[in-house]
Amino acid sequence: DGDQNPLLVAEGLSKQFAPQGFAWGVGRGKPRFGLRDVGIRLARGSITGIVGESGSGKTTFGRILAGLDTAPTGRITIGEHAFDVSRSGRRSGLLGRVQMIFQDPSVSLNPRMTIGETLDESIRFGARIRSSKEPADLAAMMDRLGLPRSLLGRHPHQLSGGQKQRVCIARALLARPEIIVADEPTSALDVSVQAEIVGLLKDTIAERAMTMVFISHDLAIVQAMCSSVYIFKDGRIEDFGPTEFIFSRSDNPYTRALINARPQRFTC
Template sequence: MSEENVKAPLLQVRNLGLRHLSVSGPAAILSNVSFELGRGEILGIIGESGAGKSTLGNAVLGLLAPEFQQISGTIEFDGRSFETVTAVERDTIRGRRISAIFQDHTSSLDPLMSVGMQVEETILAIDGSLSRRQAHACALELLVRVGIPEPELRYRNYPHQFSGGQRQRIVIAIALAGSPDIIIADEPTSALDATVQKQILGLLRNLVDETGVSIILVTHDMGVVSEITDRVLVMRKGQVVEQDETAAILDTPRNDYTRHLLAAVPRLRISAAALNADNDGGRIAFSETSSGQDMLLVTKGLSKTFSPAGFAWSLGGTKPKFALRDVNIQLRYGTITGIVGESGSGKTTLGRIIAGLDTAAGSITIGGSEFDVEKSGRRSGLLGRVQMIFQDPAMSLNPRMTIDETLRESIRFGGDLRRGEDPAELATMIDRLGLARSLLSRYPHQLSGGQKQRVCIARALLARPQIIVADEPTSALDVSVQAEIVKLLKDTIAEQNMTMIFISHDLAVVQQLCSSLYIFRDGRVEDAGPCDLIFSKSHNPYTRALIGARPHRFTA
């Protein structure tokens, strides 16, 4: 290969323009977007939800829906324009040499095939010369590299048997299966806790250094941008407002919009004493002896087991594993309590049990009334008292209902609104969440990931429950919207005297929002206490490891 070809950009996008064709008329989505991606380079694309980041990635992948129309510009890969290659060549490039890690990990996996077989089939589809045994070994190696625990055992598990963060790691393994030239990663770490996120970022960085693969990283996480990218592209309303090397963007941004994004990044506040604390295994004292008068929710001895390899294997004597083991938590009236821990630590399982969506051993008391947690659904009596904001907004919205219908149904559930009314409450909530009222007539698939998550938040708040279980409600939101949502949640909890369980891996958001905190590890409460004390004085090694995994640039 000549020196000129080595230095030439691997990908060039020039003056790309896209519009969306709908019954209401064409709307511009991208306008005059231009950038280059060098070999062995990581390019970050940041911007608010709806800025066109994912659409730009899909345009490079050739995955735009028919209603999107390219009106200008060119996309060139390795010196060849996609407009000049044959359909077969284009499919080969976009299927093998350019791979993707999608934001919605659930829809990226086949629910009827074990995760190991999905990785293995991808390897065989790309390299037909490998034997089944060789592909199996490669698949196991990839599961190990992305941090799946017990890969030999979990190989046979299906997607629903993994946590959200673990499913995302499996999607990353599939993207790496063919050793592509370019990986387009759309929010690849949004569902991951801080320690696993650090591991995945290190993995991607090592892959770039070892193999020369190039990565386009679409993200709203400024911490991820600061840790891994070489250059950054800032987008707003379908246009590029600024692009430069990462250090220049983060330290001396030229554009006001870029400065606004950086100012909205939550900073984790840690005292110097905490940073220098000895890891002696200490735990913050946390009162669990209060009477029921000031406590809305009390759980005692919650335990949940599952078979590690499915029901069929459990019949053969496989020892069950604990998703939760003897969990005791308390929630005061009108407060927000944080639940933090690594992926698979039992956070979401706890939330589903409290919401009446899963069963467990133990007891739950709400407002002095005890509920039967060995029953699920309406039989437990928890439905209606507890609303849940799910981690995956795409899977929790009815695809056949418009956003307006979804939110009206929630209001009817929480009150006696008659069909056909136009409540001011709905319009006010939409405005407070930063959603355009024109989105009410759309269906979920017509919204971005961040917009869908905001709809899910609105749906839960409009139902006016006693308790809201929020499972990663801000993970799909950009930093500026995230700051607004955090304020909205705080204000709404105070105004309506609601109580919230806030499950998250973002410690800075937890610190801003929550008054108390439980840290989970392997299904147990590892550490607990008032939020400020946990961050400033806890000596628990696991707690300090989670805090230490936070990008230092955004730690105050």
């Protein structure tokens, strides 16, 4: 999917963590790999799924991609610009080119800031990263995501879970990134809200010709959202390909076990 004119290429990303309960160089525990030589290509305007069980490395990969974590080895290239992943995203320049939508909106929103202040901060941040002839329209974004403008004066605790996740989506979009990483963006929401959020994400990404990495353990949602899928296992890429191939024709045993265990098809 990303072979023709890829927007992003990640190569050789590896990261280790100290064994649980041990400090480096102390005890008998062995280092735990978060990622092992991971490479990925993202096509412009695509939605790419990252799937795996807990501990497979998918969130670690997403945080490195967004510049929130570092990796001692590897490289990320966006367009013609290469980024040093051993440096923080603010220092390397990744922060701002990629925005992240987190799993739990309650944790990722500043409780002391109103919704209007949070979104205005994102607009100012995006304007500092790159110039744009098209000014960010906060009111239009609120309308697009089904958020009443009256919420701008409220604080996060006064919003429902679905409203808070919409605010997080608005915050990411208003920063005008090239890539959005969505890490389990629907797992903390009621099933009745999940389809609506997934639909909003899919439609908005298509309308704005943006690129998204959609991280999830839920293959049913990934099948409904994504044009291609990478399967992570134990910090490695176990399988990858177009969504139709992965779900219908892949003969990888791990992939088949995940697909056979999935819930009923998700519709959005």
